[in-house]
């Protein structure tokens with residue numbers, strides 16, 4: 001009888017439905033996420049990275065940031081919220097993790113996968129962190145990553161009382177996270193030897209210099225869970241895991257390598273020989289040492305652009 | 320084939336489970352709530368108030384604030400978080416809405432139903448708002464209320480940039496909401512004339528004087544939904560509802576009546592004739608006019624306490 005009363009009360013209380021935070025998760029081509037309808041940003045974005053998915057012809061020039069049509073439009077962010085806000089549109093699952101398929105990369109440009117991120121952080125430390133996660137696929141067959149925002153007090157400012165303070169941008173008041181997190185699970189199964197390496201990291205949403213190591217931002221998973229209110233890996237037996245930064249170095253790309261990596265990316269998009277040479281000369285200016293890959297890339301591109309210019313001159317003559 | 324790939328990706332991504340925010344809702348004897356595991360307070364608490372549930376012998380002296388055993392203990396708040404924090408333990412569904420049954424009242428003392436609330440607000444304006452909701456049962460057969468915290472920027476402080484800032488209290492860092500909300504649905508069905516009155520209110524979590532009206536805090540439901548990220552009443556056809564403050568006055572109890580109400584409550588707990596008279600004399604001191612109910616209450620209590628003192632004297636003599 002007690003239970004019948006309780007059930008009857010429940011039915012009467014919820015006559016007009018259960019207050020709704022939105023779906024538990026949304027599934028995309030190559031990632032899964034939960035959206036925070038109050039803050040207009042994701043609360044977590046989960047992905048599975050393998051070597052196969054990192055190869056391919058998908059190109060971000062075909063992708064465009066846009067509101068996610070799968071969300072209730074009432075809670076969507078818009079590009080105009082980010083425009084001139086002083087904050088970049090930071091991918092949670094990065095575009096570069098979906099090279100195998102254009103539609104998968106396009107999905108990562110939905111604003112449901114984006115938070116307002118400090119420009120320098122996005123282009124610098126965070127980018128190197130993402131490259132590190134991709135690099136893990138060389139050692140580990142399966143790399144799983146959960147990425148998202150977290151809101152923490154600024155402990156440097158705290159006196160007696162502790163506060164959380166964060167900015168809202170745009171007319172839809174999109175929340176700017178104070179920090180970003182990643183949970184990384186790297187797994188290999190060689191000769192029946194199953195290794196699961198686990199690491200959780202919380203990085204401030206601000207510029208992070210080369211003097212900082214990834215290990216400086218490592219936290220116990222339970223601390224991250226307490227702060228986000230999320231139980232990240234409900235089906236993982238954590239006693240079976242090893243510390244990622246013990247199993248692997250957790251070394252991010254050095255400043256030199258990272259700058260060469262960017263120069264390589266820019267070389268690939270050079271539109272003429274002048275541009276190509278200007279970019280290549282930066283290597284010497286910055287006192288960097290080009291590796292074989294970069295030299296080969298330069299030569300190939302140089303040949304390509306010379307061909308193009310010859311074709312152009314020939315075409316002009318014919319006219 | 321496309322869908323098969325997507326499903327296969329989903330399965331691989333979520334190998335270790337879906338990041339878990341906790342249950343969609345928890346059901347108690349006479350209320351239902353969703354808990355915010357990150358902030359350690361509820362996000363909404365739903366209830367159904369009727370005249371029957373407001374009568375009875377349940378007494379808050381038998382109830383005690385305590386952590387909710389139905390929550391994952393990792394995300395629970397504790398009484399020690401509130402102690403000496405400068406903030407009161409504010410019920411979302413008030414104890415007084417569960418007089419019909421002690422276990423229902425006890426459930427309302429779980430900290431899952433509590434947020435850090437300004438003392439004056441809790442005892443004053445918010446208390447009068449709760450009394451108003453109870454009073455609605457005199458006019459409306461069914462009164463449904465959804466109550467919770469909401470985090471908003473302080474518009475008075477805002478310059479160019481907008482921020483949300485809120486305090487955290489205790490070692491578990493329980494979030495202090497900047498505002499509290501209520502959605503009130505009052506419904507009557509007389510002579511086949513179905514009336515559904517709807518009102519949404521956002522009240523700052525600070526002292527609110529008698530100069531303020533409830534209507535000063537009324538907001539369109541969609542604004543509240545946008546700020547909380549909640550679709551409050553997914554099954555309600557809002558086009559069928561009327562504005563609560565047009566159908567009813569939305570008048571809170573006046574200062575005089577509210578003070579008499581408190582004196583009545585204190586009269587009922589007087590332990591001896593001296594105390595009783597002291598409390599009753601406050602009526603004259605505060606220049607209030609006692610109503611018939613209060614006079615009757617005083618006389619009954621006076622007679623009760625005289626009896627008790629006579630019995631005490633008789634008992635002493637016998638010893």
Ligand SMILES: [Mg+2]
Nearest residue numbers: 090091094122
């Ligand atoms: Mg990025």
Ligand SMILES: [Mg+2]
Nearest residue numbers: 409410413441
């Ligand atoms: Mg209260």
